[in-house]
Structure formats: C-alpha cells, structure tokens
Amino acid sequence: MSLSQSITGAKEFDKKDPLAHFRDKFYLNPNTLYLDGNSLGLLSKNAEASLLRSLDDWKQHGIDGWSDGKQPWFYMAENIGEMTSTLIGSHASETITTGSITTNLHQMLATFFKPSGNKTKILADSLTFPSDIYAIQSQLELHGLSPETNLIQVPSRDGRTILEEDIIEAIDETVALILLPSVLYRSGQLLNIEKITKAAHSKGVIIGFDLAHSIGAIPHKLHDWNVDFAVWCTYKYLNSGPGGVGGLFVHENHLGRRPGLAGWFSSKKEMQFDMSHTLTHAETAGAFQIGTPHIFSMAPLIGALELMNEAGIDAIREKSLSLTNYLMCLIKENLTEDGFTITNPSEDDRRGGHICLEHDEAARICKALKQKGVIPDFRSPNVIRLAPIALYTSFEDVYHVVQILKSIMIEKTYQQFSNERNVIA
Structure with a gap:
C-alpha cells in the first residue's frame, strides 16, 4: 500500500486541507461516519x-x-x-x-x-x-x-x-x-x-x-x-x-x-x-x-x-473532487476482488459529488455498513451511493469507511441481513 492509501496519508491530506476547519462548525456524531450528505446534509451550528x-x-x-x-x-x-x-x-x-x-x-x-x-x-x-x-x-x-x-x-x-x-x-x-x-x-x-x-x-x-x-x-x-x-x-x-x-x-x-x-x-x-x-x-x-x-x-x-x-463554491468543488478521487482510489486498492463496480464517471468534469458502487448484495451491505456506524445511501436495485461532503468529511473518514467496508466483505457480516431495501432506503 502506498503512503497516500494509508491512514498516515489520509491524515497528511487533512493537515493540508484549507477547508478542514469547517468540520468543527457541524454537529458530527463521534460514533458515525456520515456519507449520505447527497440525501440529507448535516446540521451546522450556523444553521441552528x-x-x-x-x-x-x-x-x-x-x-x-x-x-x-x-x-x-x-x-x-x-x-x-x-x-x-x-x-x-x-x-x-x-x-x-x-x-x-x-x-x-x-x-x-x-x-x-x-x-x-x-x-x-x-x-x-x-x-x-x-x-x-x-x-x-x-x-x-x-x-x-x-x-x-x-x-x-x-x-x-x-x-x-x-x-x-x-x-x-x-x-x-x-x-x-x-x-x-x-x-x-x-x-x-x-x-x-x-x-x-x-x-x-x-x-x-x-x-x-x-x-x-x-x-x-x-x-x-x-x-x-x-x-x-x-x-x-x-x-x-x-x-x-x-x-x-x-x-x-x-x-x-x-x-x-x-x-x-x-x-x-x-x-x-x-x-x-x-x-x-x-x-x-x-x-x-x-x-x-x-x-x-x-x-x-x-x-x-x-x-x-x-x-x-x-468557503467558496470553487474551493468546495476542488475538495469534493479530491475526496471522491481518493475514495475511488481506495476502493480499487482494497475492494476489486469483492464484486464491486464503480459506475460513476471517473473524469472530474463528468462527475458530481458522490460515488456510485454497484454490487449484487448492495441492500444488505448498506445495512451492514449502518451496523458498523457508516451511513451510506442505497438505490434499488443494486446501488450504494457514497458522498463525502467537502465541509465536514475528512480524508481520514473516507479511509475508515473503505476499511470498514473491506472488513464487512472479508467477514461476510452482510449475510445476516436480507438483500431487500427498507421502506425508507
């Protein structure tokens, strides 16, 4: 694993992040890694x-x-x-x-x-x-x-x-x-x-x-x-x-x-x-x-x-692209043997703010992620959406999400759940 794909690398990215201080302005659950801001963003102290x-x-x-x-x-x-x-x-x-x-x-x-x-x-x-x-x-x-x-x-x-x-x-x-x-x-x-x-x-x-x-x-x-x-x-x-x-x-x-x-x-x-x-x-x-x-x-x-x-929308976009590029890099490094397919465009000028992962067991994998404190987003029939948000997601968060996902696949903990969406997906 290269330095950039290690926890040390993630922490280095965070040290150099000009938007890192905005994270403190949001209410973050210390036991949760939130990657569903493309469905519902988190509460900031300013909004409150x-x-x-x-x-x-x-x-x-x-x-x-x-x-x-x-x-x-x-x-x-x-x-x-x-x-x-x-x-x-x-x-x-x-x-x-x-x-x-x-x-x-x-x-x-x-x-x-x-x-x-x-x-x-x-x-x-x-x-x-x-x-x-x-x-x-x-x-x-x-x-x-x-x-x-x-x-x-x-x-x-x-x-x-x-x-x-x-x-x-x-x-x-x-x-x-x-x-x-x-x-x-x-x-x-x-x-x-x-x-x-x-x-x-x-x-x-x-x-x-x-x-x-x-x-x-x-x-x-x-x-x-x-x-x-x-x-x-x-x-x-x-x-x-x-x-x-x-x-x-x-x-x-x-x-x-x-x-x-x-x-x-x-x-x-x-x-x-x-x-x-x-x-x-x-x-x-x-x-x-x-x-x-x-x-x-x-x-x-x-x-x-x-x-x-x-923060400025240009700086937000720059960090968003960095986060999603980093996420895709980690997925390719760690999850290529586990049946995942990245189906969002890889080019920066053709990609929005979230990553689209397809997997035959997507619904039950999302449930296993939530059990482990990761909040993803499921879209029927087989899509896991992951959205690192520029103002409150860190590179270290992204690193831990992929490691948790890898452990779920190795240990097959997702098999304890049904592969059907909940009423609210």
Whole structure:
C-alpha cells in the first residue's frame, strides 16, 4: 500500500486541507461516519443559530416579525435567493427561495410549457428522478396531451449514463421544452449544461435543469449559459434540514413573464397588501412564488449559506473532487476482488459529488455498513451511493469507511441481513 492509501496519508491530506476547519462548525456524531450528505446534509451550528433567531423573532415580535425581526420574514426569500445566487452564477433578481423542488417544477412547467402547432412534446431522460417525470406527466395531461406520445425520454446506452449527443439528437421540431438533471441521481454523471443549452436554443427550445445533485457541490454559470430555468432542493449539499425549502432560477430574459401558477406571494412586494383581485406580479424571480414562505424551514438556510459562501463554491468543488478521487482510489486498492463496480464517471468534469458502487448484495451491505456506524445511501436495485461532503468529511473518514467496508466483505457480516431495501432506503 502506498503512503497516500494509508491512514498516515489520509491524515497528511487533512493537515493540508484549507477547508478542514469547517468540520468543527457541524454537529458530527463521534460514533458515525456520515456519507449520505447527497440525501440529507448535516446540521451546522450556523444553521441552528439562524433558525433560533427566527424563533426568537416570533417570540419577541409576534406578527411584527415579518418586518421588525433580526431576520425579517417578508423579504427572507429574496435575501436567501441573493445568497444562493453566488453558488449558481445568477443575478439576485433571477433567484428565489420558495416551495419544494417538485412544486417549483410544476410552476416552471406551467409557465414555460406552451404547446402549439407541432411543438407539443417535452424531452427528458430515461434515468431522471421519478418525481420529475410525474410532474411532466401531470402537466401534459393538464394540457389534454398523452404522456405516452408527448413525453420523450432519451434512453441510456448502458443503464447508468446519458450521452449528451443522444440528448441533442433527440431535439426535433416537435419538442417544446426540455427538462434534465444537472447530475444523474444514481450514477452521479454530470451533464454538460452549457453544451446542451446551446443546442436546445439553436432549435428554439426552452430548457431547464433540476440541480438537486449539483447545487452546493459544483459551480454553475446559469446566467452566462443562458439556461431558461432551474429548480433545486436545499436539504442535500446546502444543509438546510429535512424538507428544507426549495429554490428556483429564471433567466432575466424571462423576467416579467406572468407565472403559470399565481398566488399571493407572486405579487410585487409594495403592492401585495393592496389586496387587489388583479395580480400585479413581481418583475423578478419572486413572481414565481405562490404561497406564504415557510419561515422556519427557510431560516436554517441563512446560516448554512453563510458557511457555503465563506468557503467558496470553487474551493468546495476542488475538495469534493479530491475526496471522491481518493475514495475511488481506495476502493480499487482494497475492494476489486469483492464484486464491486464503480459506475460513476471517473473524469472530474463528468462527475458530481458522490460515488456510485454497484454490487449484487448492495441492500444488505448498506445495512451492514449502518451496523458498523457508516451511513451510506442505497438505490434499488443494486446501488450504494457514497458522498463525502467537502465541509465536514475528512480524508481520514473516507479511509475508515473503505476499511470498514473491506472488513464487512472479508467477514461476510452482510449475510445476516436480507438483500431487500427498507421502506425508507
């Protein structure tokens, strides 16, 4: 074993890590090695503090917390949107924190999908997260269109990844809108957003992206790439907490457009309390809000984003790539004889923030890992996802995870578990 693949090497990497001090800002269980931040990020002390500030605003001010609190609620969505804009390469006016990822998808589809003539189809991929497909199917049906004929799903050649060339080739004269993930949730493949967006626009097609598995892990330039819209959740790499409020981006080229799904918070802020039955919607991304913001779900995001912006998204990406490269190196060194296959792209520019391991016994191996204090993520039927997070995972953590996984395979402790997922995987 080389020095770099030893515990000594891992500790040396940690000594040289410029982001190592952020680890102390998170609540880490000393008996747990947490590699599931791509599903739910851990609580930071900053996020806890910003939530408690909003609770105190409620305690001290009651209804006046909307205007007089330390974190006034009325403009909280816009303020958090501005904090988020640095991570995705957008203008503050193009970004809002609101809803959930799927309700925001419905909003974007209702706003931008305008079938006419022979342009009646929505293009997606065959490997995207199911909720995105459900939203597309619902919107097609609301237009009286059949999902069977009006939803195009670009097939995968290997069952794990999608070729950008296949996506581009599928954009024909019948496509009205494209919705794709930035990073495929199973394999961790990072799509070339700029390339696909240019191809879509060259054919007059609106295109949007689901950033669930890239925001907070990968830099974006949504404005410069001319992406029409994007949606995301905040509970993964942004560490906002379970069910944390989502967000959306609408390029300035489309600001001023009437929202497809209007609500009270779509209003211009200064006119919202006029109580008119005629909506005067905001000229910013705030127009695409619907209902009253979920304050206690948004509040932790203030502290979480403070840390993200202090660290810087470029530095976060650099460490993330180092961690996943190190993890892949250790897996190849220690687990090649145990039936594991690394199925995420190995190239840095094609890989998101997690590693995808396939194994025939994946479900029971995940259960054995949890028994040993390692928190992985299982995706049916045979995928183990491991996500070392730049702000709180150390290289030593990664080293120990692989050693524990190796011991599980040697001792066959996974055989005591059934090879079936739990209700919550």
